[in-house]
Structures are given as C-alpha cells and as structure tokens.
Amino acid sequence: MTRRDLFRQFARAAAIAAAQAAFPAITFTASKIDVPLDSLTWKKAPCRFCGTGCGLLIGLKEGRALAVKGDPASAVNQGLACVKGYHSIMALYGSDRLKYAQVRKNGQMVKVPMSEALDIIANKMKETIAKHGKDSVAMYGSGQWTIPDGYVASKLFKGAIGTNNVEANARLCMASAVTGFMTSFGLDEPMGCYEDIDHADVFVLWGNNMAEMHPVLFSRMLDQRLKRPEVKIIDFATRSTRTSIASNKSILFKPHTDLAVANAIAYEILRNGWHNQAFLDRHVSMHTGKTNIGFGLEDNFKFEDEAKTIDLAQYRKLLEDYTPEKVEAMSGVRAEDIRYMASLYGDPKTKVVSYWCMGMNQHTRGTWIQNLVYNIHLLTGKISQPGNGPFSLTGQPSACGTVREVGTLTHKLPHGVVNNEADRKMAAEIWNVPAENISPKPTYHTVEMFRALDRGDIRFMWIQVTNPMVTMPNLKRYRDGALKEDRFVVVSEVYPTPTTDVADVILPSAMWVEREGMFGNSERRTQHWDQLLEPPGEAMSDTWQLIEVARRLGFTKQFPWKQEEHVEEVWKEYRRFHEGPKHNMASYEDLKANPGVIWPYVNGKETKWRYNAKYDPACKQEPFDFYGKPDHKAWIWFRPYEAPPEEPDEEYPFWLNTGRVVEHWHTGTMTRRIPVLHKAMPAAYVGTAISGGRKGTGTSADSNTVKLASSPRHHSCLPAAIDRRGRPQKGMVFVPFFDEGKLINELTLDAFCPISKQPDYKKCSVRITKA
Amino acid sequence: MAIQSFLVYTKPGHRADVAAALAAMPGMEATAADNEDLVILVTESEGKAATQSLERALEALEGVDGFALVAGYSEEAIRAAELESVEDAG
Numbered sequence: 001m002t003r004r005d006l007f008r009q010f011a012r013a014a015a016i017a018a019a020q021a022a023f024p025a026i027t028f029t030a031s032k033i034d035v036p037l038d039s040l041t042w043k044k045a046p047c048r049f050c051g052t053g054c055g056l057l058i059g060l061k062e063g064r065a066l067a068v069k070g071d072p073a074s075a076v077n078q079g080l081a082c083v084k085g086y087h088s089i090m091a092l093y094g095s096d097r098l099k100y101a102q103v104r105k106n107g108q109m110v111k112v113p114m115s116e117a118l119d120i121i122a123n124k125m126k127e128t129i130a131k132h133g134k135d136s137v138a139m140y141g142s143g144q145w146t147i148p149d150g151y152v153a154s155k156l157f158k159g160a161i162g163t164n165n166v167e168a169n170a171r172l173c174m175a176s177a178v179t180g181f182m183t184s185f186g187l188d189e190p191m192g193c194y195e196d197i198d199h200a201d202v203f204v205l206w207g208n209n210m211a212e213m214h215p216v217l218f219s220r221m222l223d224q225r226l227k228r229p230e231v232k233i234i235d236f237a238t239r240s241t242r243t244s245i246a247s248n249k250s251i252l253f254k255p256h257t258d259l260a261v262a263n264a265i266a267y268e269i270l271r272n273g274w275h276n277q278a279f280l281d282r283h284v285s286m287h288t289g290k291t292n293i294g295f296g297l298e299d300n301f302k303f304e305d306e307a308k309t310i311d312l313a314q315y316r317k318l319l320e321d322y323t324p325e326k327v328e329a330m331s332g333v334r335a336e337d338i339r340y341m342a343s344l345y346g347d348p349k350t351k352v353v354s355y356w357c358m359g360m361n362q363h364t365r366g367t368w369i370q371n372l373v374y375n376i377h378l379l380t381g382k383i384s385q386p387g388n389g390p391f392s393l394t395g396q397p398s399a400c401g402t403v404r405e406v407g408t409l410t411h412k413l414p415h416g417v418v419n420n421e422a423d424r425k426m427a428a429e430i431w432n433v434p435a436e437n438i439s440p441k442p443t444y445h446t447v448e449m450f451r452a453l454d455r456g457d458i459r460f461m462w463i464q465v466t467n468p469m470v471t472m473p474n475l476k477r478y479r480d481g482a483l484k485e486d487r488f489v490v491v492s493e494v495y496p497t498p499t500t501d502v503a504d505v506i507l508p509s510a511m512w513v514e515r516e517g518m519f520g521n522s523e524r525r526t527q528h529w530d531q532l533l534e535p536p537g538e539a540m541s542d543t544w545q546l547i548e549v550a551r552r553l554g555f556t557k558q559f560p561w562k563q564e565e566h567v568e569e570v571w572k573e574y575r576r577f578h579e580g581p582k583h584n585m586a587s588y589e590d591l592k593a594n595p596g597v598i599w600p601y602v603n604g605k606e607t608k609w610r611y612n613a614k615y616d617p618a619c620k621q622e623p624f625d626f627y628g629k630p631d632h633k634a635w636i637w638f639r640p641y642e643a644p645p646e647e648p649d650e651e652y653p654f655w656l657n658t659g660r661v662v663e664h665w666h667t668g669t670m671t672r673r674i675p676v677l678h679k680a681m682p683a684a685y686v687g688t689a690i691s692g693g694r695k696g697t698g699t700s701a702d703s704n705t706v707k708l709a710s711s712p713r714h715h716s717c718l719p720a721a722i723d724r725r726g727r728p729q730k731g732m733v734f735v736p737f738f739d740e741g742k743l744i745n746e747l748t749l750d751a752f753c754p755i756s757k758q759p760d761y762k763k764c765s766v767r768i769t770k771a
Numbered sequence: 772m773a774i775q776s777f778l779v780y781t782k783p784g785h786r787a788d789v790a791a792a793l794a795a796m797p798g799m800e801a802t803a804a805d806n807e808d809l810v811i812l813v814t815e816s817e818g819k820a821a822t823q824s825l826e827r828a829l830e831a832l833e834g835v836d837g838f839a840l841v842a843g844y845s846e847e848a849i850r851a852a853e854l855e856s857v858e859d860a861g
Binding site: 004007015022025086676 | 778811841
C-alpha cells in the first residue's frame with residue numbers, strides 16, 4: 001500500500017466514522033468501500049489528547065490503525081469525538097517519527113542501539129549522584145504520562161534513588177486546581193462527574209473556552225440546551241471566543257479581576273439571603289489566610305499559608321469591599337451582570353455547575369480563585385449533587401490519573417505526601433525500599449526545578465512526554481540553563497522538538513496505542529487500553545525505558561516484572577495505595593472490560609458524587625460529609641483581590657494572554673504532523689481586536705505582521721489576526737503557544753501562585769509595533 | 772492533487788441516483804448507504820479551482836440536500852508522504 005492509498009483510506013474511514021456517529025445503525029455494502037468496516041478490528045482506547053477522556057474505537061487492519069470512531073459505550077463522549085480525536089491515529093505516522101536512540105557525541109546526535117543509550121543514561125546517573133548527590137538528578141514528566149509511566153518514575157526516583165526531584169508538566173496545567181481542592185475540601189479532584197451536564201440548568205464557564213478546548217463536553221451542554229430550553233450557558237471570560245458565540249450570555253472581565261467578581265457574587269448571595277443557612281451551619285467552616293503573598297519571581301521563593309477561623313459575620317464584613325458597584329469599577333463587569341450571576345447561583349430551584357480550566361489555574365492567585373468559586377457553591381449548598389457543583393476540567397489526558405493520583409510532584413506520594421511519616425512508611429513497604437530512603441522534604445516544583453538546572457543544583461534531568469523548551473514561561477533562561485556545559489538532559493519523545501534539540505540522549509518512545517497503558521481523566525475515570533500496534537524501529541514505552549534504567553542502577557528487586565505482564569503488575573501494586581472507600585480503584589480486569597471506571601470504585605460501583613451520603617460509601621454522616629478535612633466540613637476561605645505582578649503601563653500597554661486552539665494539542669508535536677490539522681492552523685498569530693491598548697499609548701495591530709515585546713525578556717514577530725476567531729477585549733492580545741517556530745513563552749513571565757507554584761500564562765504586559 | 776472525503780446528505784429516495792451521478796464524474800468514488808439518505812464521497816482533485824468546482828457540482832446536483840467535508844489532505848502532504856514512501860522502499 002502506498003502512502004497515497006493510505007490517505008484515501010484515512011479519508012474514507014473518517015467519513016464512515018462520521019456517518020456512524022450521525023447514524024449509529026448505518027451500513028454500507030457497496031463494493032467500492034474497500035475498507036469495509038467489518039474487515040477492521042475495532043479496539044477501545046481513550047483519546048490521546050485532552051483531559052476530557054473520550055472513549056475511542058480504533059479500527060485496525062494488517063498492523064495499522066486505519067479508522068477512529070467515538071465509542072458509544074463510553075459514558076464520557078457517548079459516541080462523539082472532536083476533530084483531534086477523529087484524526088488522532090494519523091499522529092502515529094508522521095514522516096519524521098523518532099525510531100532509534102541518539103546520543104550526542106562531539107556536538108552531533110549519533111544513532112546508537114537502544115541498549116547502549118540506556119547504559120549511558122544509567123552510568124551518567126550513577127556518576128552524577130556520586131559527584132553531586134542524589135538531589136542533582138531529576139525526572140520531569142507529564143500529564144500525558146500513562147499511569148504506569150508515572151508510577152515507575154516515582155518509585156525509581158523517590159523510593160529507590162531517594163530524591164524527591166520528580167515533577168510533571170501538570171504543575172503548569174492544574175496545580176492550582178489541586179491546591180484549591182486541598183485547601184477547601186482536604187482531598188483532591190472534583191466531587192461530581194460529567195453526568196452533571198445532564199442535570200444542570202445553568203453552566204457558568206469561568207475563563208474557559210470549552211467550545212475549542214473541551215468540544216465534546218460543550219456539545220453535550222448544547223444538546224441539553226436543545227432538549228431543555230431553560231438551560232443557560234454563561235461565558236465569563238477575558239476574550240470573546242466560539243464559546244461566547246454559543247452561550248446565552250457573554251460577560252467580559254478585566255484580567256485578574258475574577259477574584260473581585262467572585263467575592264461580589266458571594267456578597268450579593270449573602271445580602272439577598274440566598275445562602276443556605278442549614279448547609280452552612282452543618283457542613284461549612286470559614287477561614288482567612290495570609291495576604292500580600294508574593295509571586296515567586298525570585299529563586300528559592302518560599303511560602304506557607306496560615307489559616308485563621310472566622311465566623312459568618314466576619315466573612316460578611318470582609319466582603320463589604322466587594323459590592324457590585326465597587327467591583328464594576330475594578331473589573332469592567334456591570335453591576336447588573338454581577339447581580340445576574342449571583343441570582344443564578346442564588347435561586348434555590350436552579351441547578352448550577354461551574355466549569356473552569358486554564359483561565360483559573362494559570363493565575364498568580366490560582367488557589368484563591370478556586371477557593372472563591374467553591375465559596376459560592378458552599379454558600380448556596382449547590383455541591384456534590386447531580387447537576388450542582390464546581391468542576392475543574394483538566395487539560396491533559398492523565399493529569400489527574402498520573403500526576404494527581406500517582407503523585408508525580410515533588411511533595412507527593414501515591415498516597416499522601418512525603419512529609420508525612422505514615423505515608424512514607426506505606427510507600428516504603430509497598431515499594432520494598434527502606435523507609436529512610438524516602439526523603440521527608442520536597443525539593444523543587446517545576447519552575448524551581450528548571451531554575452536549579454540553570455544554577456547547577458541539578459545536573460541531570462530526564463524529560464518524558466513533554467516539551468518544556470516550548471512550554472516553560474520566561475523560556476530563554478531555562479533553555480540557556482539546559483544547554484550549559486555540565487548539564488545532561490535525556491529526552492524521551494516521539495518526534496523531534498525544541499526539547500530534543502537540547503538533549504544529550506534522545507530515546508524513541510512508543511506512542512499511545514503502541515503500548516499498553518492507563519489514563520485518568522477529569523472526572524476521576526481510569527481508562528485502560530491494550531497495546532494495539534507495534535512501535536516503529538526500537539521505540540519503547542516510557543515505562544519500560546524507566547524499568548530498564550532502574551535495573552541498570554541495581555534496583556531489579558523493586559522492578560522485577562516480565563515485560564509482557566508489567567502493566568498489570570504495576571497496576572496491582574499501585575492500587576494498594578488507594579485501598580478503602582475514599583479512593584478505591586477498579587481491578588485490572590474491570591478496567592480491561594470497560595471504557596473507563598470512576599473511582600472511588602466500591603463493591604463494583606462507581607462513586608459519581610463524593611461527599612454526598614446518598615452516593616458515597618465513605619460518608620459517615622448525612623446528608624453530606626466533607627471527610628477530607630479533620631472537622632468533616634468544607635472550608636470557605638475569604639481571599640481578597642490582589643493586583644497581579646505586572647499590568648499594562650505606558651511602555652507596555654497590552655495584556656498578553658496565551659492559550660490553545662482547537663486544531664492543536666499543546667505544543668503541536670503530534671497534531672502538526674496531521675496534515676488536515678496543520679493545514680487548518682499552520683502557524684501562531686496575534687489575535688487582537690480592531691482597537692486596543694491604553695488610551696494614547698497602544699498601537700493597533702493593523703499591519704500583516706506585528707512585533708510583540710515584553711521587556712526585559714524578549715520579542716516575537718507574528719502575523720496579526722484582527723477580529724477573527726477569538727476576539728480579545730480592548731487592551732489585550734492573544735497568542736496560541738502551539739507553534740515552535742514562534743516561541744511565545746519567551747515573552748511570558750515566570751511568576752506563579754505562591755500556594756500551587758503554577759505559573760500564570762494568561763497575564764503579562766507587552767508592546768506591539770509594526771514588524 | 773488533494774484527497775477529500777464528504778458526507779453527502781440526499782433527499783429521501785435519492786441516494787442511489789446521487790451516488791451514480793457522482794461516481795460518473797472523474798476522480799470521484801461514491802458509495803450510498805444501505806439504510807440512510809447518505810452518500811460517502813471520496814474525491815481527488817487538482818488545485819483549489821477544482822475543489823470549488825466540485826463543491827458547485829454538489830450544490831447543483833438534484834437530490835442533494837447538503838454536504839459536509841470530513842477529511843482533507845493537501846497536495847503537499849500527499850507528495851511529501853509519497854516521497855517518504857519511495858525513501859522507505861529504497
């Protein structure tokens with residue numbers, strides 16, 4: 001079969017799959033369908049891309065993936081798929097796929113056998129540890145790691161080697177969601193599930209372009225609105241997008257002032273007596289934390305919050321600074337729109353779900369804004385019930401499953417945290433390592449880890465399934481750091497990227513369905529897939545790469561599994577960490593048999609709404625039990641508005657907001673190899689409105705190419721897209737980050753939320769001039 | 772040469788006629804569904820003008836209710852892939 005024939009088959013199979021999505025019982029018997037559907041073997045797998053976790057069926061023939069369709073048995077997408085999902089298999093077949101290991105010799109990358117590359121990595125790790133200590137080697141992984149990848153990485157570094165230098169790119173993506181959940185509820189991850197969409201009357205989207213970023217979930221919302229005319233979608237955002245167009249109401253706010261608006265909604269709820277006093281009395285306690293907490297711009301920044309308990313009267317008093325009129329002046333949101341939003345949350349007959357993703361997470365007060373949205377749901381008691389609840393969506397397919405649940409962050413363990421002795425003992429026992437191997441001290445969160453690489457505190461870094469030389473904020477510092485003379489960087493990848501450009505060793509990875517694995521999506525659903533295809537050349541799964549190196553380091557006892565059984569064995573071992581009704585995971589057999597299973601999975605039943613005694617077997621009291629906190633209460637936090645670290649001024653008069661586009665998955669490593677997606681969105685652009693900037697200082701982006709500059713960091717020249725797909729508000733520009741030819745993160749600021757340590761990619765100030 | 776696929780929605784009872792009319796045009800492969808008013812169309816066309824002409828032909832065909840592009844592969848992408856195919860063979 002030529003590649004040309006293959007493209008015809010892709011085109012035909014895509015059309016058949018689309019027809020099947022529209023008409024599930026449709027059949028074709030004509031002879032011209034030379035890939036009849038019944039000649040394909042269909043196997044389940046979760047989609048490779050976003051955190052929605054759509055179930056797909058992959059059509060296989062003669063060792064190739066030829067077709068994709070949404071899995072009708074998946075409760076997530078119910079047979080739907082988005083444009084990336086339908087084309088996902090084409091990402092396997094890019095012409096520059098990495099198939100063999102490469103090692104830098106005399107400045108040049110040279111092809112070597114995989115076994116030699118693995119030997120070099122193990123030897124370099126031994127040498128670095130001997131010379132600079134355990135904390136000089138680091139692992140940087142991903143929310144696109146499979147669960148076994150993250151688990152063996154954590155076990156190797158934290159358990160066997162004894163360093164907490166394990167981080168993942170999910171720190172850049174959802175760390176504020178974690179700290180939001182932890183501070184308000186004491187346990188991570190949403191209490192509800194996607195089934196909330198079928199029950200809610202109102203969806204409030206907080207800085208969340210779901211139409212492009214979570215299109216299948218957005219389709220489900222639109223479907224509900226068609227079926228139930230009372231359903232409303234409110235888009236609360238800093239720019240107008242496709243989501244705004246499809247919403248019932250679009251409300252724009254000035255960047256960073258969501259903090260003030262959330263407080264104003266709470267103020268209005270209390271002022272009108274719309275709060276649920278019985279719920280507050282029984283299930284909620286109120287607190288304040290530290291203020292003026294900084295932005296982490298300096299190396300070795302430290303912060304620890306301190307909670308003080310307050311009562312409802314004190315909380316009311318603190319909210320008096322946030323009347324709708326005062327907040328209108330700060331946020332640009334009309335007082336009547338604030339009152340309208342408050343009335344939706346406040347109406348006891350209306351079920352409300354709040355959704356958010358990067359808009360609230362990538363925020364220098366990311367933890368605070370999560371707390372403030374939880375406050376609204378807690379004040380009204382609209383939580384942990386079908387159709388009522390706050391819901392943090394994730395960006396990556398296993399940010400929840402691998403990073404949050406396995407705990408591939410410096411302070412975490414698969415169960416609990418490193419500074420808890422009981423949690424360390426549990427990990428040591430399961431991992432078969434001495435308890436003293438696991439250090440009680442977290443080391444570096446992601447930004448600080450790359451700063452440590454730059455400073456020389458870290459000398460060896462292994463990067464898997466992520467592309468930090470495109471995604472790190474204030475990028476130039478970290479790229480220069482990685483290239484310093486005595487740094488050693490290993491990159492496991494499927495295609496060449498700016499990160500493989502800085503590598504000393506490149507390992508070719510088996511991609512997605514070329515290996516067995518599991519992901520965990522936004523709604524606590526774990527999804528298993530079998531290996532469906534052979535990886536090309538010597539490509540190897542990231543899990544097995546780690547196991548091979550672990551054995552070379554002398555840890556065969558901890559990593560004893562046979563290759564054909566290792567994913568099952570890893571799952572069985574990992575599952576022990578989560579035994580019990582609060583987090584029990586499905587068995588390997590149940591995962592294989594289903595498109596996905598929500599945890600806690602207790603006595604063969606998914607827990608769809610946590611903390612509600614009607615649905616959650618872990619509850620010890622009725623009707624709700626917020627058992628994550630010692631007082632069994634959810635915490636309302638008063639958090640004030642505090643200005644961001646950088647705001648537009650006379651010299652740099654525009655806000656720069658960065659983000660994604662529907663066609664591309666993150667840095668485009670895979671989707672830019674899919675011709676139809678690449679053609680649809682070949683390059684990054686500056687999205688801007690027809691007029692912009694502070695009065696008298698801005699330059700309208702009215703030329704074909706403009707230069708963006710953010711002093712003292714960098715500049716970039718990009719084509720202008722005026723009033724096109726997304727329309728930023730006046731004074732803002734938007735640039736997608738998928739384009740490695742236009743590294744917009746050279747302009748972004750490495751300021752982060754002091755609690756979550758997640759950087760803010762949505763707000764820094766820039767100047768625009770004609771290029 | 773671009774390859775595209777479409778879902779062509781037909782008026783009730785017209786799918787066989789539409790499929791036959793489309794299949795008679797050069798570079799087209801049309802297959803009617805057995806049990807829905809729908810035709811799967813896979814096309815190969817030269818350049819943007821040919822694509823526009825194809826879309827006009829679809830609009831003009833009696834019995835066509837509407838159509839939707841599902842997948843499209845550009846000339847450049849196919850050429851690049853074919854070159855690679857030759858390299859692989861070598």
